[in-house]
Amino acid sequence: MTRLWNDPANFADEMIAGFVTAHQRYVRRVSGGVVRSTVSPDQQVAVVIGGGSGHYPAFGGLVGQGLAHGAAMGNLFASPSAAQVYSVAAAAHRGGGVLLSYGNYAGDVLNFDAAQDKLRAEGIACETVVVTDDIFSAPPAEKHKRRGIAGDLTVFRAAAAAAETGYDLTRVVEIARRANERTRSFGVAFGGCTLPGAEEPLFTVPDRRMAVGLGIHGEPGIDETDVPTADGLADLLVGQLLDELPEGVATADGARVVPVLNGLGSLKYEEMFVVYRRVAELLDAAGAEVVDPHVGEYCTSFDLAGTSLTLFWLDDELERLWDTPVDTPAYRRGAVAPAPRQDATTTVTTSAGGPVTVPPADEESRAAAETVRAVLEATARTMDTHADDLGRLDQIAGDGDHGIGMRRGAHAALAAAADAATAGAGARTTLQHAADAWSERAGGTSGALWGVMLCAVAARLGDTRKPSAVDVAAGVAAATQEVMMFGKAAVGDKTLVDALVPFSTELTRAAEAGASLAAAWTDAAGAAARAAAATADLLPRVGRARPHAERSLGTPDPGAHSLALVVAAVAVVLDDSGRT
Known part of the structure; x- marks a missing residue:
């Protein structure tokens, strides 16, 4: 369990602050994460990595000479927002373009892609390579859908070495893609992890049983078996990985490979050394030549009891790049010539602090802004009430943090909206501030999508006149x-989407038929509730729950259910306020 925290909502920010203070030789803080505190050469490609916090040394611990130029660091187990990724990438950029690389999770893809679009719109060359090393998360024919786990390290290091060597962006991308294609990983767990402030772990494993094929965010394993001996575990890990050699490696016999035995949080190094002893024997028996073996913690999951094995199959160029010296807070190889320190000052932003500048608004729109604030108060209360239930729903086929993220986003949105409304903002500006704060603080897929939703609604409200039911619809x-x-x-x-579409359809129908906003919203909320309940009969086809599709049968989708809860709470506010 996680034992030390202040306010769990501030854990990630306080962790990053302490990390930066402890490692000023390597990193400095910028809005959204960290970048190198040393000077990188002009025109060098900037390799920017990232993901949710809680995986140290991924991702901030891998920033430094020879490895990443910056890391976007989201909240606990939640992807960084698009604004955070953009901020880190812009700070890291040295004129040679930016490579974004991260594990293949829906929230990360949404937010990193949005940041990439913004960078390109500003004339900064930007490309993306997602890491897809987890062999248990999708079959070989769909390997582009696989998750990224501890194989992040090999892809990040190969790409950064190419950048350090002076490769241009096109060649850095090619190296990163080749490294990803030659990386395969497979993990197991004996017990789940517990987030700060949580009373229960994100998932549990029965005593003397082992989850097979788990994800690094607490996603449950694909299978479950009895706990084997150390040698038995090595046999399982190596056997599975040798059964799927990457293209270009016809046989393990004679191939050169970097093995990475990764501890996921609470497995002791001594135990991993026992396992690695057998891993090395098996690779030798297969004829593979081991290069630079790694045994340690490279991508953790708080206190998760488990391990993963990564095999990185080298070619001549990748092996030359692998020898590039690295000096970061958590990962060092070879001798790096010290680089001068940056003169830039530390910059930190918060989602709801400091003065708020708002455009002019009339009295009617300012009154509507107060309704927006009341709606967000109800949303925050609803998430406080249902966060644990939403987390339990999400545990069944996901990582169990949906309730935490929704509560975090709702409270951030409320704080930002209150600041804007107090400063005299109209409805549009108030809701826009809320949208930005929700996306920023919640992170992940739901944070990105709720930011998109609130932003789209805000655009129709305006900062003048009273919004009508048709406007809202x-x-x-x-x-x-x-x-x-x-x-x-x-x-x-x-x-x-399964709840949002019927909600929108019914809201538009009722509003265009002349119903008041309160009446139209109430009818639409009922449609959303029915549709959310019906998702229990569906199998997930996208997102983090897809690898565990069968487990989710009989359980409604957490995202659809939380949407239905929110719109039901809003219906009460609109009815009480007499909105027409």
Whole structure:
């Protein structure tokens, strides 16, 4: 269990602050994460990595000479927001373009892609390589859908070495893709991890049993077996990985390979050494030549009791790059010539602090802004009430943090909206501030999607006059289209879209028929609740729950259920306020 924290909501920020203070030789803080505190050469490609916090040394611990130029660090087990990724990438950029690389999770893809679009729009060359090393998360024919786990290290290191050597962006991308194609990983767990402030772990494993094929965010394993001996575990790990050699490696016999035995949080080094002894024997028996073996913690999951094995199959160029010296807070190889320190000052931003500048608004819109604030108060209360239940729903086929993320996002949105409304903002500006704060603080897939939804609705409210029911319905319709485009989900995929589409359809129908906003919203909320409940009969086709599709049968989708809870709470506010 996690034992030390202050306010769990501030854990990630306080952790990053302490990390930077302890490692100023290597990193400095910028909004959204960290970048090197040393000077990188002009025109060098900047390799920017990232993901949720809670995986140390991934991701901030891998920033330094010879490895990453920056790391976008999201909240606990939640992807960084698009704004955070953009901020880190812009700070790391040295004129040679940016490579974004991260594990293949839905929230990370949404947010990193949005940041990439913004960088490109500003004339900064930017490319992306996602890490897909987890062999148990999808079959070989769908390896582009696989998750990224401890194989992050090999891809990040190969790409950064290419950048350090002076390769241009095109060649750095090619190296990163080749490294990813030649990396395979497989993990097991004996017990789940517990987030700060949580009373229970994200998942549990029965005593003397082992989860096979788990994810690093607490996603349950694909299978479960009795706990084997150390040698038995090595046999399982190596056997599975040798059964799927990458393209270009016809046989293990004669091939050169970097093995990475990774501890996931609470497995002791001594235990891993016992396992690695047998791993080395098996690789030798297969004829593989081991290069630079790694045994340690490279991508953890808080206190998760488990381990993973990564095999990185080298070619001549990748092996030359692998020898590039590295000096970071948590990972060092060879001797690096010290580089001069940056003169830049530390910059830290918060989601709800400092003065708020707002455009002019009339009295009617300012009154509507107060309704926005009341709606977000109800949303935050609802998430406080249901966060644990949403987490339990998410544990069944996901990573169990949906309730935590929704509560975090709702409270951040409320704080930002309160600041804007107090400063005299109209409805549009108030809700826009809330949208930005939700996306920033919640992170992950739901944070990105709720940011998109609130932003789309805000655009239809305006900062002048009283919004009508038709205005609000048009905003929700626009939000629905943007979510489907942004998240690439459709009705039937078992996501929040399954509740959002019928909600929007009914809201538009009732509003255009002349119903008041309160009446139209209430009818639409009922449609959302029915649709959310019906997702229990669906199998997930996209997102983090997809590898555990069968487990989710009989359970409603957490995202659809949380949407239904929110719109039901809003219906009460609109009815009480007499909105027409």
